[in-house]
Amino acid sequence: MSSVERRDLVIVGGGPAGTGTALALQRLAPELASEALLLDRADFPREKPCGGGLIPRTLDLLEALDIPLSVPAVQIDQAEVEAGGPRIEMFSKGCCWVIRRWEFDEMLLEVARGRGLEVRTGVRVRDARREGERTILETSGGRIEARVVVAADGSGSLLRRRLVDPSEGWVARAVTADVPMEALSPPDAYEFDFREVPRGLAGYAWSFPCWIEGRPHWNVGVYSVRRRGEGVRIAELLDRRGATAARRAHPIRLYEAGRPLAAPGVVLVGDAAGVDPLLGEGISHALEYGRLAAVEIAEAFGREEFDFAGYTQRVARAPLGKMLRLLGLGARFAYGSKGKWCLRLARLSRTAQRIGMNHYNGVGLWSPPVETLAARTMERSTGAAA
Numbered sequence: 001m002s003s004v005e006r007r008d009l010v011i012v013g014g015g016p017a018g019t020g021t022a023l024a025l026q027r028l029a030p031e032l033a034s035e036a037l038l039l040d041r042a043d044f045p046r047e048k049p050c051g052g053g054l055i056p057r058t059l060d061l062l063e064a065l066d067i068p069l070s071v072p073a074v075q076i077d078q079a080e081v082e083a084g085g086p087r088i089e090m091f092s093k094g095c096c097w098v099i100r101r102w103e104f105d106e107m108l109l110e111v112a113r114g115r116g117l118e119v120r121t122g123v124r125v126r127d128a129r130r131e132g133e134r135t136i137l138e139t140s141g142g143r144i145e146a147r148v149v150v151a152a153d154g155s156g157s158l159l160r161r162r163l164v165d166p167s168e169g170w171v172a173r174a175v176t177a178d179v180p181m182e183a184l185s186p187p188d189a190y191e192f193d194f195r196e197v198p199r200g201l202a203g204y205a206w207s208f209p210c211w212i213e214g215r216p217h218w219n220v221g222v223y224s225v226r227r228r229g230e231g232v233r234i235a236e237l238l239d240r241r242g243a244t245a246a247r248r249a250h251p252i253r254l255y256e257a258g259r260p261l262a263a264p265g266v267v268l269v270g271d272a273a274g275v276d277p278l279l280g281e282g283i284s285h286a287l288e289y290g291r292l293a294a295v296e297i298a299e300a301f302g303r304e305e306f307d308f309a310g311y312t313q314r315v316a317r318a319p320l321g322k323m324l325r326l327l328g329l330g331a332r333f334a335y336g337s338k339g340k341w342c343l344r345l346a347r348l349s350r351t352a353q354r355i356g357m358n359h360y361n362g363v364g365l366w367s368p369p370v371e372t373l374a375a376r377t378m379e380r381s382t383g384a385a386a
């Protein structure tokens, strides 16, 4: 008979949501974090189809965790937006840093490992179910019984489907490719192109400069809030950007208020829970979910209660949930029948442009730093706070 491993806390997924949860927990509840196990089916470094754009909010979240950006990155100082009519140019120093995910995700994983996290890569969760007070994970490395599981297993999350919410939900699609370029030419700019919206694309095309193995490239791509039915149009848009080969498509699960984000013994984070419907940005949200989940888990172990009944509501009421709801409304507006009006406003109003940019970058809208959350958790668990 094969043996069963018993753990208090298992994090499934080593992307930014999984490592973000572990890193926040290492701050909030170090003893708990040192007992946790993180599993990923991939061996790292692993590829993840992504533009790799880090908004300033992501850098703030990394700084709060004492993590310098130590992988190759292109600093973007200018945003260029095609909305029909003259191109909109906004100079904004450091409005984005473009990284490659195989380097970035491995960096985060190694920091978490260096701070004491137990990591097992090349281990796939094949099935999951609830039995009494425990969640049973059937993995390629054997059975694990956990008191708490963090589902950080991405858009197609098996854990979400098995344990929390079997419905498909709102799923977008993005297709991307890397195109070599001659040289970077400062000020480095990224481009968002919304000109296909009036012709029916529920999304946009992008071009981000990036480094791949020391050589400059464009990462180009197309995002659509519709998972299906845009294939031909997306292919044409990529052709126009010179992306003739090695295209990679990937779903992005989008946040919808009201969908459950937890069940007894399980919390969802990152793409498994749902990210930004307007632009499909998800790295900052993955880290932000990680912070919220860490607080939730630390409190649950403090009380020895693992139903996570309030997590969905707490995410919805947190700045993260409010922001994602707003972005969802924005997506329904911008890619629906009001699309032309949104583009006109973006063309004509500098104020609208600045508000849009700040909102996208997460400037001035967000939640308190991890230290404040840690203090709040300590107060709550010692009963010192009201």
Ligand SMILES: Cc1cc2nc3c(=O)[nH]c(=O)nc-3n(C[C@H](O)[C@H](O)[C@H](O)COP(=O)(O)OP(=O)(O)OC[C@H]3O[C@@H](n4cnc5c(N)ncnc54)[C@H](O)[C@@H]3O)c2cc1C
Pocket (backbone or CB within 6 Å): 012, 013, 014, 015, 016, 017, 018, 039, 040, 041, 042, 048, 049, 050, 051, 052, 053, 054, 055, 123, 124, 125, 126, 152, 153, 154, 155, 158, 173, 174, 175, 176, 221, 248, 249, 250, 251, 252, 269, 270, 271, 272, 275, 280, 281, 282, 283, 284, 286
């Ligand atoms: C083409 C494209 C472009 C994008 N561009 C940007 C961008 O420029 N900026 C931005 O912020 N966001 C972007 N996003 C979104 C961003 O990539 C995601 O929001 C982000 O990766 C979410 O992180 P995560 O940790 O939740 O999931 P993931 O990064 O997908 O990590 C999930 C992990 O779980 C593991 N896993 C899955 N299933 C199992 C299993 N059964 N057992 C064990 N392990 C498992 C996977 O191997 C993976 O490592 C883009 C997305 C796409 C598709």
